[in-house]
Amino acid sequence: MNAMEIGKRLVAHANAHRSDLAVDELYDEHIVSIEPAMPDSTTPNSVQGIDAIRAKHTEWFAANTVHGEAAQGPYVGHEADKFAVRFNVDLTPQGGARVQLEEMGVYTVADGKIVKEEYFYLMGDQ
Numbered sequence: 001m002n003a004m005e006i007g008k009r010l011v012a013h014a015n016a017h018r019s020d021l022a023v024d025e026l027y028d029e030h031i032v033s034i035e036p037a038m039p040d041s042t043t044p045n046s047v048q049g050i051d052a053i054r055a056k057h058t059e060w061f062a063a064n065t066v067h068g069e070a071a072q073g074p075y076v077g078h079e080a081d082k083f084a085v086r087f088n089v090d091l092t093p094q095g096g097a098r099v100q101l102e103e104m105g106v107y108t109v110a111d112g113k114i115v116k117e118e119y120f121y122l123m124g125d126q
Contacts (some may be wrong), residue, residue, distance in 0.1 A: 003109040007083035008073025010107070010114070014071035014087065023053055028113035035119045065092045081109050 006026055006058070010123035029050045029116070037045040047056055067090040085105045086090035092098040108116040 001112045003081055003083045003107075004074060006109055006112070006114060007076070007085065007107065008015065010077060011071045011073050011085055014069065014085070017066075017069065023050065026114050028052060028101075028110070028115045031114060032116045033119075034117070036121055063094050067096075067098070068093060083107050083109070104116055 005123065010022050010026055013019065013025075016083070027050055030048065031050045031053055032049060033053055033056065034046045046055065069087065069089040071085050071087050073085035075085070076083050086108070087101075087103050087105060089101045089103075091101060103122065104120045107114050107121045107122070
């Protein structure tokens with residue numbers, strides 16, 4: 001699969017609330033995931049390997065109640081091995097107030113698999 005095909009599958013899985021299928025089907029076993037460093041977080045902002053990605057997803061879903069989510073894209077640009085997806089998530093963190101999170105994921109593809117994901121959050125006044 002090329003980046004556009006992988007991007008379409010990722011969006012379909014996200015909108016079906018099946019990120020587990022996206023990881024199983026689309027991610028390379030040596031995937032690198034990078035997120036912004038968050039203040040007061042004990043979670044590393046970068047992990048590598050499919051098992052680390054699965055653990056990250058398990059921890060995230062255990063720490064948050066997701067009321068709804070939507071993915072848009074894929075957005076493509078001049079680089080044939082990259083695409084982006086916009087995510088909107090309505091969630092309540094454990095012990096926190098309900099929030100709407102908006103983020104952009106930028107994905108790099110090689111040999112028909114996602115080898116890198118980078119997330120960018122919309123911060124400040126929205």
